[in-house]
Amino acid sequence: MNVTIQEQDGNMVAILVGSLDTAAAAETEKALSPLNDVEGKNIILDCTDLTYISSAGLRIFLAILQNAQEKGGHVYIKGINDSVRAIFNITGFSHIFEFI
């Protein structure tokens, strides 16, 4: 699992590549922790190359969302493939996040 965070057009963009399974969750959470300090910017989770997301991965996404919402920010999910979208649908998380 590979995570890159960069600023693009005034948004903080986290690019996730690989499979966010249970084993990779702790490492990914650590890699995404800088997003907790983001203020006044929207966060985009770029999942174009994310092949799988586990329940542990969804909890990380949710924690980022709740943190951003407390600060008045938005979290957008970008470019998820069909299998990851199916997981979002099954878990009902497709109603929680905004997709671009």
Added chain:
Amino acid sequence: MEVDSLVFWGFNLHAWITIVTVLSMFTVLLFTKLRADLVFLGAIAILFVTGVLDAKEAFSGFSSPSVVVIGVLFVVVAGLTHTGVLQWIVKNLLGQPKSYCSAVARLMLPVAALSSFLSNTTVVALFVGIVKMWSKKLGISPSKLLIPLSYASGMGGVCTLIGTPPNLIISGLYTDHTGNAMNVLATTLPGLFCLFIGILSIIAFRRLLPDRKAPESDSEDTVEYTAELIVPSTHQFIAKTIGKANMFHVEGCRLLKWRHFDDAPVPINENEILMGGDHLLYAGRTKAIIELAKEHGLILGDEVVNVGYGTAISALIMLAMVVVSALGIMPLLQCAFIAAAAMLLFRCCSPHQAMKAINWDILMVFAGSVVLGLAIQKTGIAERLAFGILDVCGTNPIVVMTAICFVGTFITEFISNTAAGAMFFPIMYEAAEKLGYEPYPFLIALMISVSSSFATPIGSPTHMLVYAPGGYRFSDFMRIGLLMNIIILAANIFIVSVVYPLTPLQ
């Protein structure tokens, strides 16, 4: 004044007191909501005070082996319930039929098959709890299935000579009279035909079965039910904590295990978040878990049966009881006492659970019905009724056979099937010989008719076993039972005359 000197319409004073008592008792049971046990005790008191029965006879019901065996079987069944045996049977043997018709067939056929070689009382005692759990799963009121259960055991018992005591009595008396033994499967074909007609009739007249909300028994209340509830993706508390969703502290059940859609286990903590596709395993009272599912829009998943050491032990105890009594090594009463003791010894149920499982009201009613049967026998009401009807029947053998079977079916509603079999054997045998016909077919028809008591709950111990769990009223049995009595009587006479054509005596 001599009681026997006062005879009116062929019945003496004691017989009339018994008739009036029985009719009054039925009227009270049908038209008032007085407790059945109280009504029966009142009837016993009248028969005792008026001298119809002496003290020993009046209270003989409380020491009757058939009454005591039911009480002891309640404890055996408690052991089976609390160790998950009944739950296992529901899940693996009865399954999940799609319609009421297939549920009735799926229940009645195996029950009838088991009853054809095991004691009907044992089979029904075992299945009452099973059917209650099953009906909850199917969303059918238990009252729609418990009467068919009891009827199936009665009709199944008739299918072999060893299936029910009246068959043994009648065949034994036949052997004594003729020196010829009846084949153990003599009643199989007629019995199966009547069973088939019986199942079709239950399905056809299912509207006559009440749709009662049966009371949750004390024993069921304490039974640990374990079921998985699934969180739908549209649930309003998705991504919220389980505590906030009010699904953590639930009265009557507790959360045992929790896993997300990817099988990742979730710690049992009220601050954990819910996701669609979560599987929540709750244990506790059936009612509490079903209500939790309804109130929170959760999907009721599979019932989880915790099969373990206790399950195997209690199943073995039950099997040993059934085999030892079926092989005649020991009477059912003794076997049941040993099995009940073993259930307690091996901690399949606690002494408290065992005592709570015994339904004392039912035992009281059953004891009362035994005493009532005794009064009817003692005062000669049944014989007089049969001979009175024979006088107006003429010489047509089918009419005579039908008339005696009709009276037999009627009388067996009040007295035990075994007593009815013994009482009606000489009447049927003599009537057949007098008409110049071989008594064999007449006796086969008699066997079926004395076991066809469908119209009152006191007609059979198995009816008493389903009476309280089904939440039935006295009149419920009459509504479908009277019709069943007539249908089975017609089926009985038809099939017996086809399978065993009447032959003149050589």
